Amino acid sequence: MRLLQLHSxxxxxxxxxxxxxxxxxxxxxxxxxxxxxVVALIAIENDDDESVAKIAVDEIKKYLNxxxxxxxxxxxxxxxxxxxxxxxxxxxxxxxxxxxxxxSLGDVHRxxxxxxxxFDIRVKGHPLAENAKVLTKQKSSFDKKSTSDxxxxxxxxxxxxxxIATNRxxxxxxxxxxxxxxxSFWYILQPDGNMTPIKDYKFNNQEKNLQAxxxxxxxxxxxxxxHPPHVKLMKKMSIADYEPASDVGNMRYYPKGRLMKSxxxxxxxxxxxxxxxxxxxxPIMYDSKHPSMESYFNRFPARQYNIAVDGKQLxxxxxxxxxxxxxxxxxxxxxxxxxxxxxxLTRYSFRREKSGELVGLRRLxxxxxxxxxxxxxxxxxxxxxxxxxxxxxxxxxxALGLSIETDMEMAIRFAEDFYDENKDFVNQLASRFGRPxxxxxxxxxxxxxxxxxxxxxxxxLNKASALSTDQIDVENxxxxxxxxxxxDGNKKNPIILHNSPSGAIERVIYALLEKAAKISIxxxxxPSFPLWLTHTQIRLISVARQHLxxxxxxxKELLNKQIRTDIDDRDESVGKKIRDSExxxxxxxxxxxxxxxxxEKNLVVRDxxxxxxxxxxxxxxxxxxxxxxxxxxxxxxxxxxYLSQRPQIMA
RNA sequence: GGUCAUGUAGCUCAGCCUGGCCAGAGCGAAGGUUUUGUAAACCUUAGGUCGUGGGUCCAAAUCCCACCAUGACCUCCA
Numbered sequence: 001m002r003l004l005q006l007h008s009x010x011x012x013x014x015x016x017x018x019x020x021x022x023x024x025x026x027x028x029x030x031x032x033x034x035x036x037x038v039v040a041l042i043a044i045e046n047d048d049d050e051s052v053a054k055i056a057v058d059e060i061k062k063y064l065n066x067x068x069x070x071x072x073x074x075x076x077x078x079x080x081x082x083x084x085x086x087x088x089x090x091x092x093x094x095x096x097x098x099x100x101x102x103x104s105l106g107d108v109h110r111x112x113x114x115x116x117x118x119f120d121i122r123v124k125g126h127p128l129a130e131n132a133k134v135l136t137k138q139k140s141s142f143d144k145k146s147t148s149d150x151x152x153x154x155x156x157x158x159x160x161x162x163x164i165a166t167n168r169x170x171x172x173x174x175x176x177x178x179x180x181x182x183x184s185f186w187y188i189l190q191p192d193g194n195m196t197p198i199k200d201y202k203f204n205n206q207e208k209n210l211q212a213x214x215x216x217x218x219x220x221x222x223x224x225x226x227h228p229p230h231v232k233l234m235k236k237m238s239i240a241d242y243e244p245a246s247d248v249g250n251m252r253y254y255p256k257g258r259l260m261k262s263x264x265x266x267x268x269x270x271x272x273x274x275x276x277x278x279x280x281x282x283p284i285m286y287d288s289k290h291p292s293m294e295s296y297f298n299r300f301p302a303r304q305y306n307i308a309v310d311g312k313q314l315x316x317x318x319x320x321x322x323x324x325x326x327x328x329x330x331x332x333x334x335x336x337x338x339x340x341x342x343x344x345l346t347r348y349s350f351r352r353e354k355s356g357e358l359v360g361l362r363r364l365x366x367x368x369x370x371x372x373x374x375x376x377x378x379x380x381x382x383x384x385x386x387x388x389x390x391x392x393x394x395x396x397x398x399a400l401g402l403s404i405e406t407d408m409e410m411a412i413r414f415a416e417d418f419y420d421e422n423k424d425f426v427n428q429l430a431s432r433f434g435r436p437x438x439x440x441x442x443x444x445x446x447x448x449x450x451x452x453x454x455x456x457x458x459x460x461l462n463k464a465s466a467l468s469t470d471q472i473d474v475e476n477x478x479x480x481x482x483x484x485x486x487x488d489g490n491k492k493n494p495i496i497l498h499n500s501p502s503g504a505i506e507r508v509i510y511a512l513l514e515k516a517a518k519i520s521i522x523x524x525x526x527p528s529f530p531l532w533l534t535h536t537q538i539r540l541i542s543v544a545r546q547h548l549x550x551x552x553x554x555x556k557e558l559l560n561k562q563i564r565t566d567i568d569d570r571d572e573s574v575g576k577k578i579r580d581s582e583x584x585x586x587x588x589x590x591x592x593x594x595x596x597x598x599x600e601k602n603l604v605v606r607d608x609x610x611x612x613x614x615x616x617x618x619x620x621x622x623x624x625x626x627x628x629x630x631x632x633x634x635x636x637x638x639x640x641x642y643l644s645q646r647p648q649i650m651a
Numbered sequence: 652g653g654u655c656a657u658g659u660a661g662c663u664c665a666g667c668c669u670g671g672c673c674a675g676a677g678c679g680a681a682g683g684u685u686u687u688g689u690a691a692a693c694c695u696u697a698g699g700u701c702g703u704g705g706g707u708c709c710a711a712a713u714c715c716c717a718c719c720a721u722g723a724c725c726u727c728c729a
Contacts, residue, residue: 648661
């Protein structure tokens with residue numbers, strides 16, 4: 001429910017015409033004038049019921065008290081929401097508000113529902129004269145687990161995590177109990193299983209990033225200097241850029257960025273499939289009025305991209321979850337099939353984040369998210385599978401060039417009772433991670449998951465962003481009516497794991513860029529990308545025109561060995577071409593001149609990571625690169641082999 | 652979404668405070684010279700509605716207002 005209260009000198013309104021079919025009948029059509037009152041403009045939204053009416057009346061009473069007014073006008077005003085309840089329901093709730101408020105307030109008026117009304121209003125000029133509230137159903141602790149229309153919410157740290165739409169109640173004034181349940185208790189969990197409340201924990205010098213994560217999560221003040229370096233780098237390295245002709249947070253990816261994304265996508269997909277993931281594809285848009293969607297879609301209209309087509313209201317998906325759940329619901333499942341792992345890499349998921357939240361590749365409105373759901377028979381199987389996926393996530397993250405030991409900080413979140421019953425399991429995760437872990441604990445389970453973890457990258461501004469994540473979801477199996485037949489012949493709802501072994505692809509690139517920037521800033525070496533993700537793996541530089549023939553010969557050989565090789569054939573000095581090669585962070589540069597013409601066997605390679613030149617044979621170089629890029633996907637150059645033929649991307 | 656900062660050539664930036672000469676530089680581009688050996692060869696030329704719109708003024712890149720975009724912070728993050 002949306003409630004806008006206006007402390008007004010007067011209001012005059014006059015019903016003009018019925019606006020909708022279900023408008024109230026038999027109302028007075030004469031002009032009404034009221035003075036010195038509170039006008040409560042109200043829009044009833046989906047999922048509101050009479051309990052919200054009660055909350056609204058409490059809210060209104062409080063406000064009347066504050067502004068010291070005794071007269072109330074309840075004024076149905078649909079324009080406050082894009083998420084309106086059905087008119088038949090709305091009118092009942094409006095009437096309930098009128099009824100309940102009349103019990104304790106003297107002077108209550110109500111404007112008719114469903115009518116176009118002309119009105120004049122003068123709102124008082126004091127700071128409290130306008131007051132807007134969003135009210136939602138209050139949860140009671142006992143109905144939480146029993147109703148099919150469950151309310152829970154995810155206060156996940158970050159949109160990088162995989163989450164499914166649930167009900168987030170926005171500040172309900174009287175829902176103190178719910179807030180108490182939501183209160184987070186923070187700890188540091190050691191690899192040995194010791195758990196210390198965060199205020200008693202002494203961070204050592206090696207744990208600066210963990211401390212940054214804790215501060216970030218607990219929303220303490222943080223000192224910030226400068227801009228996030230990856231924004232400049234993503235342009236300078238011709239990876240990605242803003243697209244002014246699109247919506248904010250929807251980026252363009254230049255050839256090198258597109259290649260890098262393709263490679264990461266292929267790699268993650270390959271690893272998930274090796275783990276047993278079954279790749280599927282689900283639609284990117286859904287009908288918001290479809291029964292399976294309706295219950296939660298309307299909870300977050302502000303965060304969705306909505307499209308009106310043929311009288312339908314479609315919304316763009318913000319996760320892969322529901323597409324896969326809807327599919328799994330239609331599978332015939334036996335316990336023998338479990339765990340079943342459904343996988344999709346969404347290109348794209350859409351979240352209409354508020355404009356102030358968008359930053360470079362860190363947070364976007366359109367992003368690619370690998371998402372593997374493990375459908376499990378019971379908690380035992382879920383835990384067993386969870387550990388396998390933990391290993392998978394560690395392995396994938398490491399292969400992407402982000403070290404678990406130095407680049408990532410881990411957070412685990414769970415409800416107290418789950419921890420009490422599964423201490424060994426939780427400790428196992430911390431022990432495997434090998435370093436202290438941030439813990440967020442709630443008194444009771446409030447969300448669809450009973451435990452989740454994420455790896456967070458801490459960037460140069462000390463901001464934490466979630467990459468890999470996994471969750472144990474104990475609610476959506478039931479909510480989506482996914483069923484399997486167990487050994488005893490009974491139908492049961494599975495437990496569902498939600499894993500992204502890498503996190504959003506764009507965010508992986510963000511982390512790689514921030515990591516490179518960190519190296520530049522610290523002065524400990526030269527920034528670079530993992531070799532398998534670089535557009536050019538070997539750059540051949542011709543000294544003079546006559547050397548191009550040999551360059552072409554070598555390039556052909558290397559390209560045959562699946563090594564991305566290009567030729568700087570521009571009419572520039574050798575020094576200039578070397579500099580350009582280094583500015584592109586190319587790992588291997590070969591200068592080809594007279595010496596090489598005389599003896600093709602002996603080449604001199606300029607090795608960026610080693611920071612020096614050395615003699616190699618072509619075969620040695622091929623072997624070295626093949627070893628470094630072993631088990632990684634290969635794609636050909638995504639730009640012409642000759643630099644003279646490349647457009648310059650001056651982002 | 653709110654507060655603050657920034658927006659000048661394809662890119663990076665100077666000029667703005669203290670309004671007034673044709674708005675500058677480097678890189679890049681185009682044409683030419685050079686055929687070069689491990690992080691920037693040389694010469695010439697072209698490129699600018701000074702984010703957009705309004706206002707003040709004899710005169711606005713410069714002062715004022717609004718809007719847009721980007722960034723930081725607040726908030727938020729299904």
